[in-house]
Amino acid sequence: MAEPGKRAVAQWRRWALANLGPFAALFTTNFGSAWLILAPVVSLVATYAPRRLFRTYFNLFLRRRSRRLLNVVDPYVTIDISEPGGEVRYSRYGPVSDNDSTYEEVKAYLSGAAREQDARELRAEGAREGNGLVVSMRDGQDVADEFRGVPLWWSSVVARDVQGQRKGDRRFQRLTFHLSHRALVVDEYLPHVRRQGREILFSNRRRRLYTNSKSRDSYSYEYKSWSYIDFDHPTTFDTLAMDRAKKRDIIHDLDTFRNSREFYRRAGKPWKRGYLLYGPPGTGKSTMVAAMANYLDYDIYDVELTVVHTNSDLRKLLIDTTSKSIIVIEDIDCTLDVTGDRAGRPRRRANGGGDADDRPRDSVTLSGLLNFIDGLWSACTGERIVVFTTNHVERLDPALIRRGRMDMHIEMSYCRFEAFQTLAKNYLDIDDHDDLFAAVGEVLREENLTPADVAECLMAARRAGSGEPSPCLQILIDELKKRAVEKAKAEAEAKARAEAQAKAWAEAEARAAVEANAAARDRAMATHSNV
Ligand SMILES: Nc1ncnc2c1ncn2[C@@H]1O[C@H](COP(=O)(O)OP(=O)(O)OP(=O)(O)O)[C@@H](O)[C@H]1O
Ligand SMILES: [Mg+2]
Secondary structure (H helix, E strand, O other), rough: OOOOHHHHHHHHHHHHHHHHHHHHHHHHHHHHHHHHHHHHHHHHHHHHOOOOHHHHHHHHHHHHHHHHHHHOOOOEEEEEEEEOOOEEEEEEEEEOOOOOOOHHHHHHHHHHHHHOOOOOOOOEEEEOOOOOEEEEEOOOEEEEEEEEOOEEEEEEEEEEEOOOEEEEEEEEEEEEEEEHHHHHHHHHHHHHHHHHHHHHHHOOOOOOEEOOOOOHHHHOOOOOEEEEEEOOOOOOOOOOOOOHHHHHHHHHHHHHHHHHHHHHHHHOOOOEEEEEEEOOOOOOHHHHHHHHHHHOOEEEEEEEEEHHHHHHHHHHHHHHHOEEEEEEOHHHHOOOOOOOOOOOOOOOOOOOOOOOOOOOOOOHHHHHHHHHOOOOHEEEEEEOOEEEEEOOOHHHHHHHEEEEEEEEEEEEEOOOOHHHHHHHHHHHHOOOOOOHHHHHHHHHOOOOOOOOHHHHHHHHHHHOOOHHHHHHHHHHHHHHHHHHHHHHHHHHHHHHHHHHHHHHHHHHHHHHHHHHHHHHHHHHHHHHHOO
């Protein structure tokens, strides 16, 4: 046989061996001798082997062939994300609830895409929480999407049986794409869809204000480390009264934090940031936390340290918080012994009263708290803000508030003119009122009144002046002056009380020392006379 002819036969034989398996022999070797060998085998197999085996083999064979053919004719792949709840899974403890949220996340993601593309046939369902609506495609509708230049198509379909009949109400979100992008879709696009969807779902729901339960109850069957209520605080940065430049810095810092996911990952840092808010009572520290939460759309976890009994309880609390949250410890100097001179200072109770420390010996320690803020545990889930508030920053251990732990120290101070302008807008709905505003500014420059004081005076002025700007401001000036006098008097009284108490303590200590000396002298004399 000529050379090309031989090559063709060899190629044919290879193909036949690869694709036809045992039948190859029938076509590739001398037919007669092959049949002599194979005939008994085939008849034996045909007699004894179950028919199913043959069928399976041929099915596989045909399917493989047809798939290759299909790839040429139709190179598109579909992935169905099905509505949960169809199947009940069982563990050895009984039925397991189906917590897979992928379908909801995909639907939320597509609601954005559907809106952008002006899809006309939509479905709207009430969001699980809040008053929002989740808009999604009606059955049979398509939405096109693009990811890194790759086109993709989503359609909403209802489960059907083989005859094409509708099978219940179970829905699928079906994704179609070219098979050459399978890796990109599975590894990157779908995680991206879930992430985005989760964010949309999160932003649709109401904010929450969590508080921790007593850790002593943790052995109880129904124990939950956090309980929550809906957080519906109306404060925003627009209504927060403070120096404008400082406010801008804080907003900028929050924006930078929120948009720095990639930066934190690249830098190998946990995605979190600490803020220390300090200043006298009534200067808006708690109000600032509410404004931050509303600005960022985060939940608040308000940690009550006095009911946390051990460092490991504190760690458990941290693990149970979710991403996109602000973890607040209010009045940190009062709830824990985190003062710089821990050796010399008696431990105080949360309410500030009483000398005895009734917290158990194994209570939360400073090192436990430091671990809570930036130990390994703090890196378990990202996008957290930690806020400490205090009236006495000078009392805190420097380790607790060093930069890097508390990244930004914000002083909330007395109400000056700029802060007053915001309050006047909030309470009286006036922007500026020439001379009267200047007069108020004058009073506020001289007197140390907090925004809470000024807010109270504004309420009083508003009532008395029937909401009219000029009379209200006139009354406000008087109120502020009156308030300043009252405050100075109250402060002087408090100071005198504190001095009297300190004097009484000093006298009591001196008396105790004299008595101890006398007792020691008596004991020494008794010992001496015995000898
Ligand atoms: N900067 C501010 N801007 C707007 N309102 C304020 C501000 N500061 C205080 N207020 C008003 O005073 C009230 C008390 O303020 P807030 O509780 O935030 O003070 P605080 O600094 O947290 O006080 P404390 O140290 O006693 O906890 C608030 O409800 C708010 O109405
Ligand atoms: Mg407060």
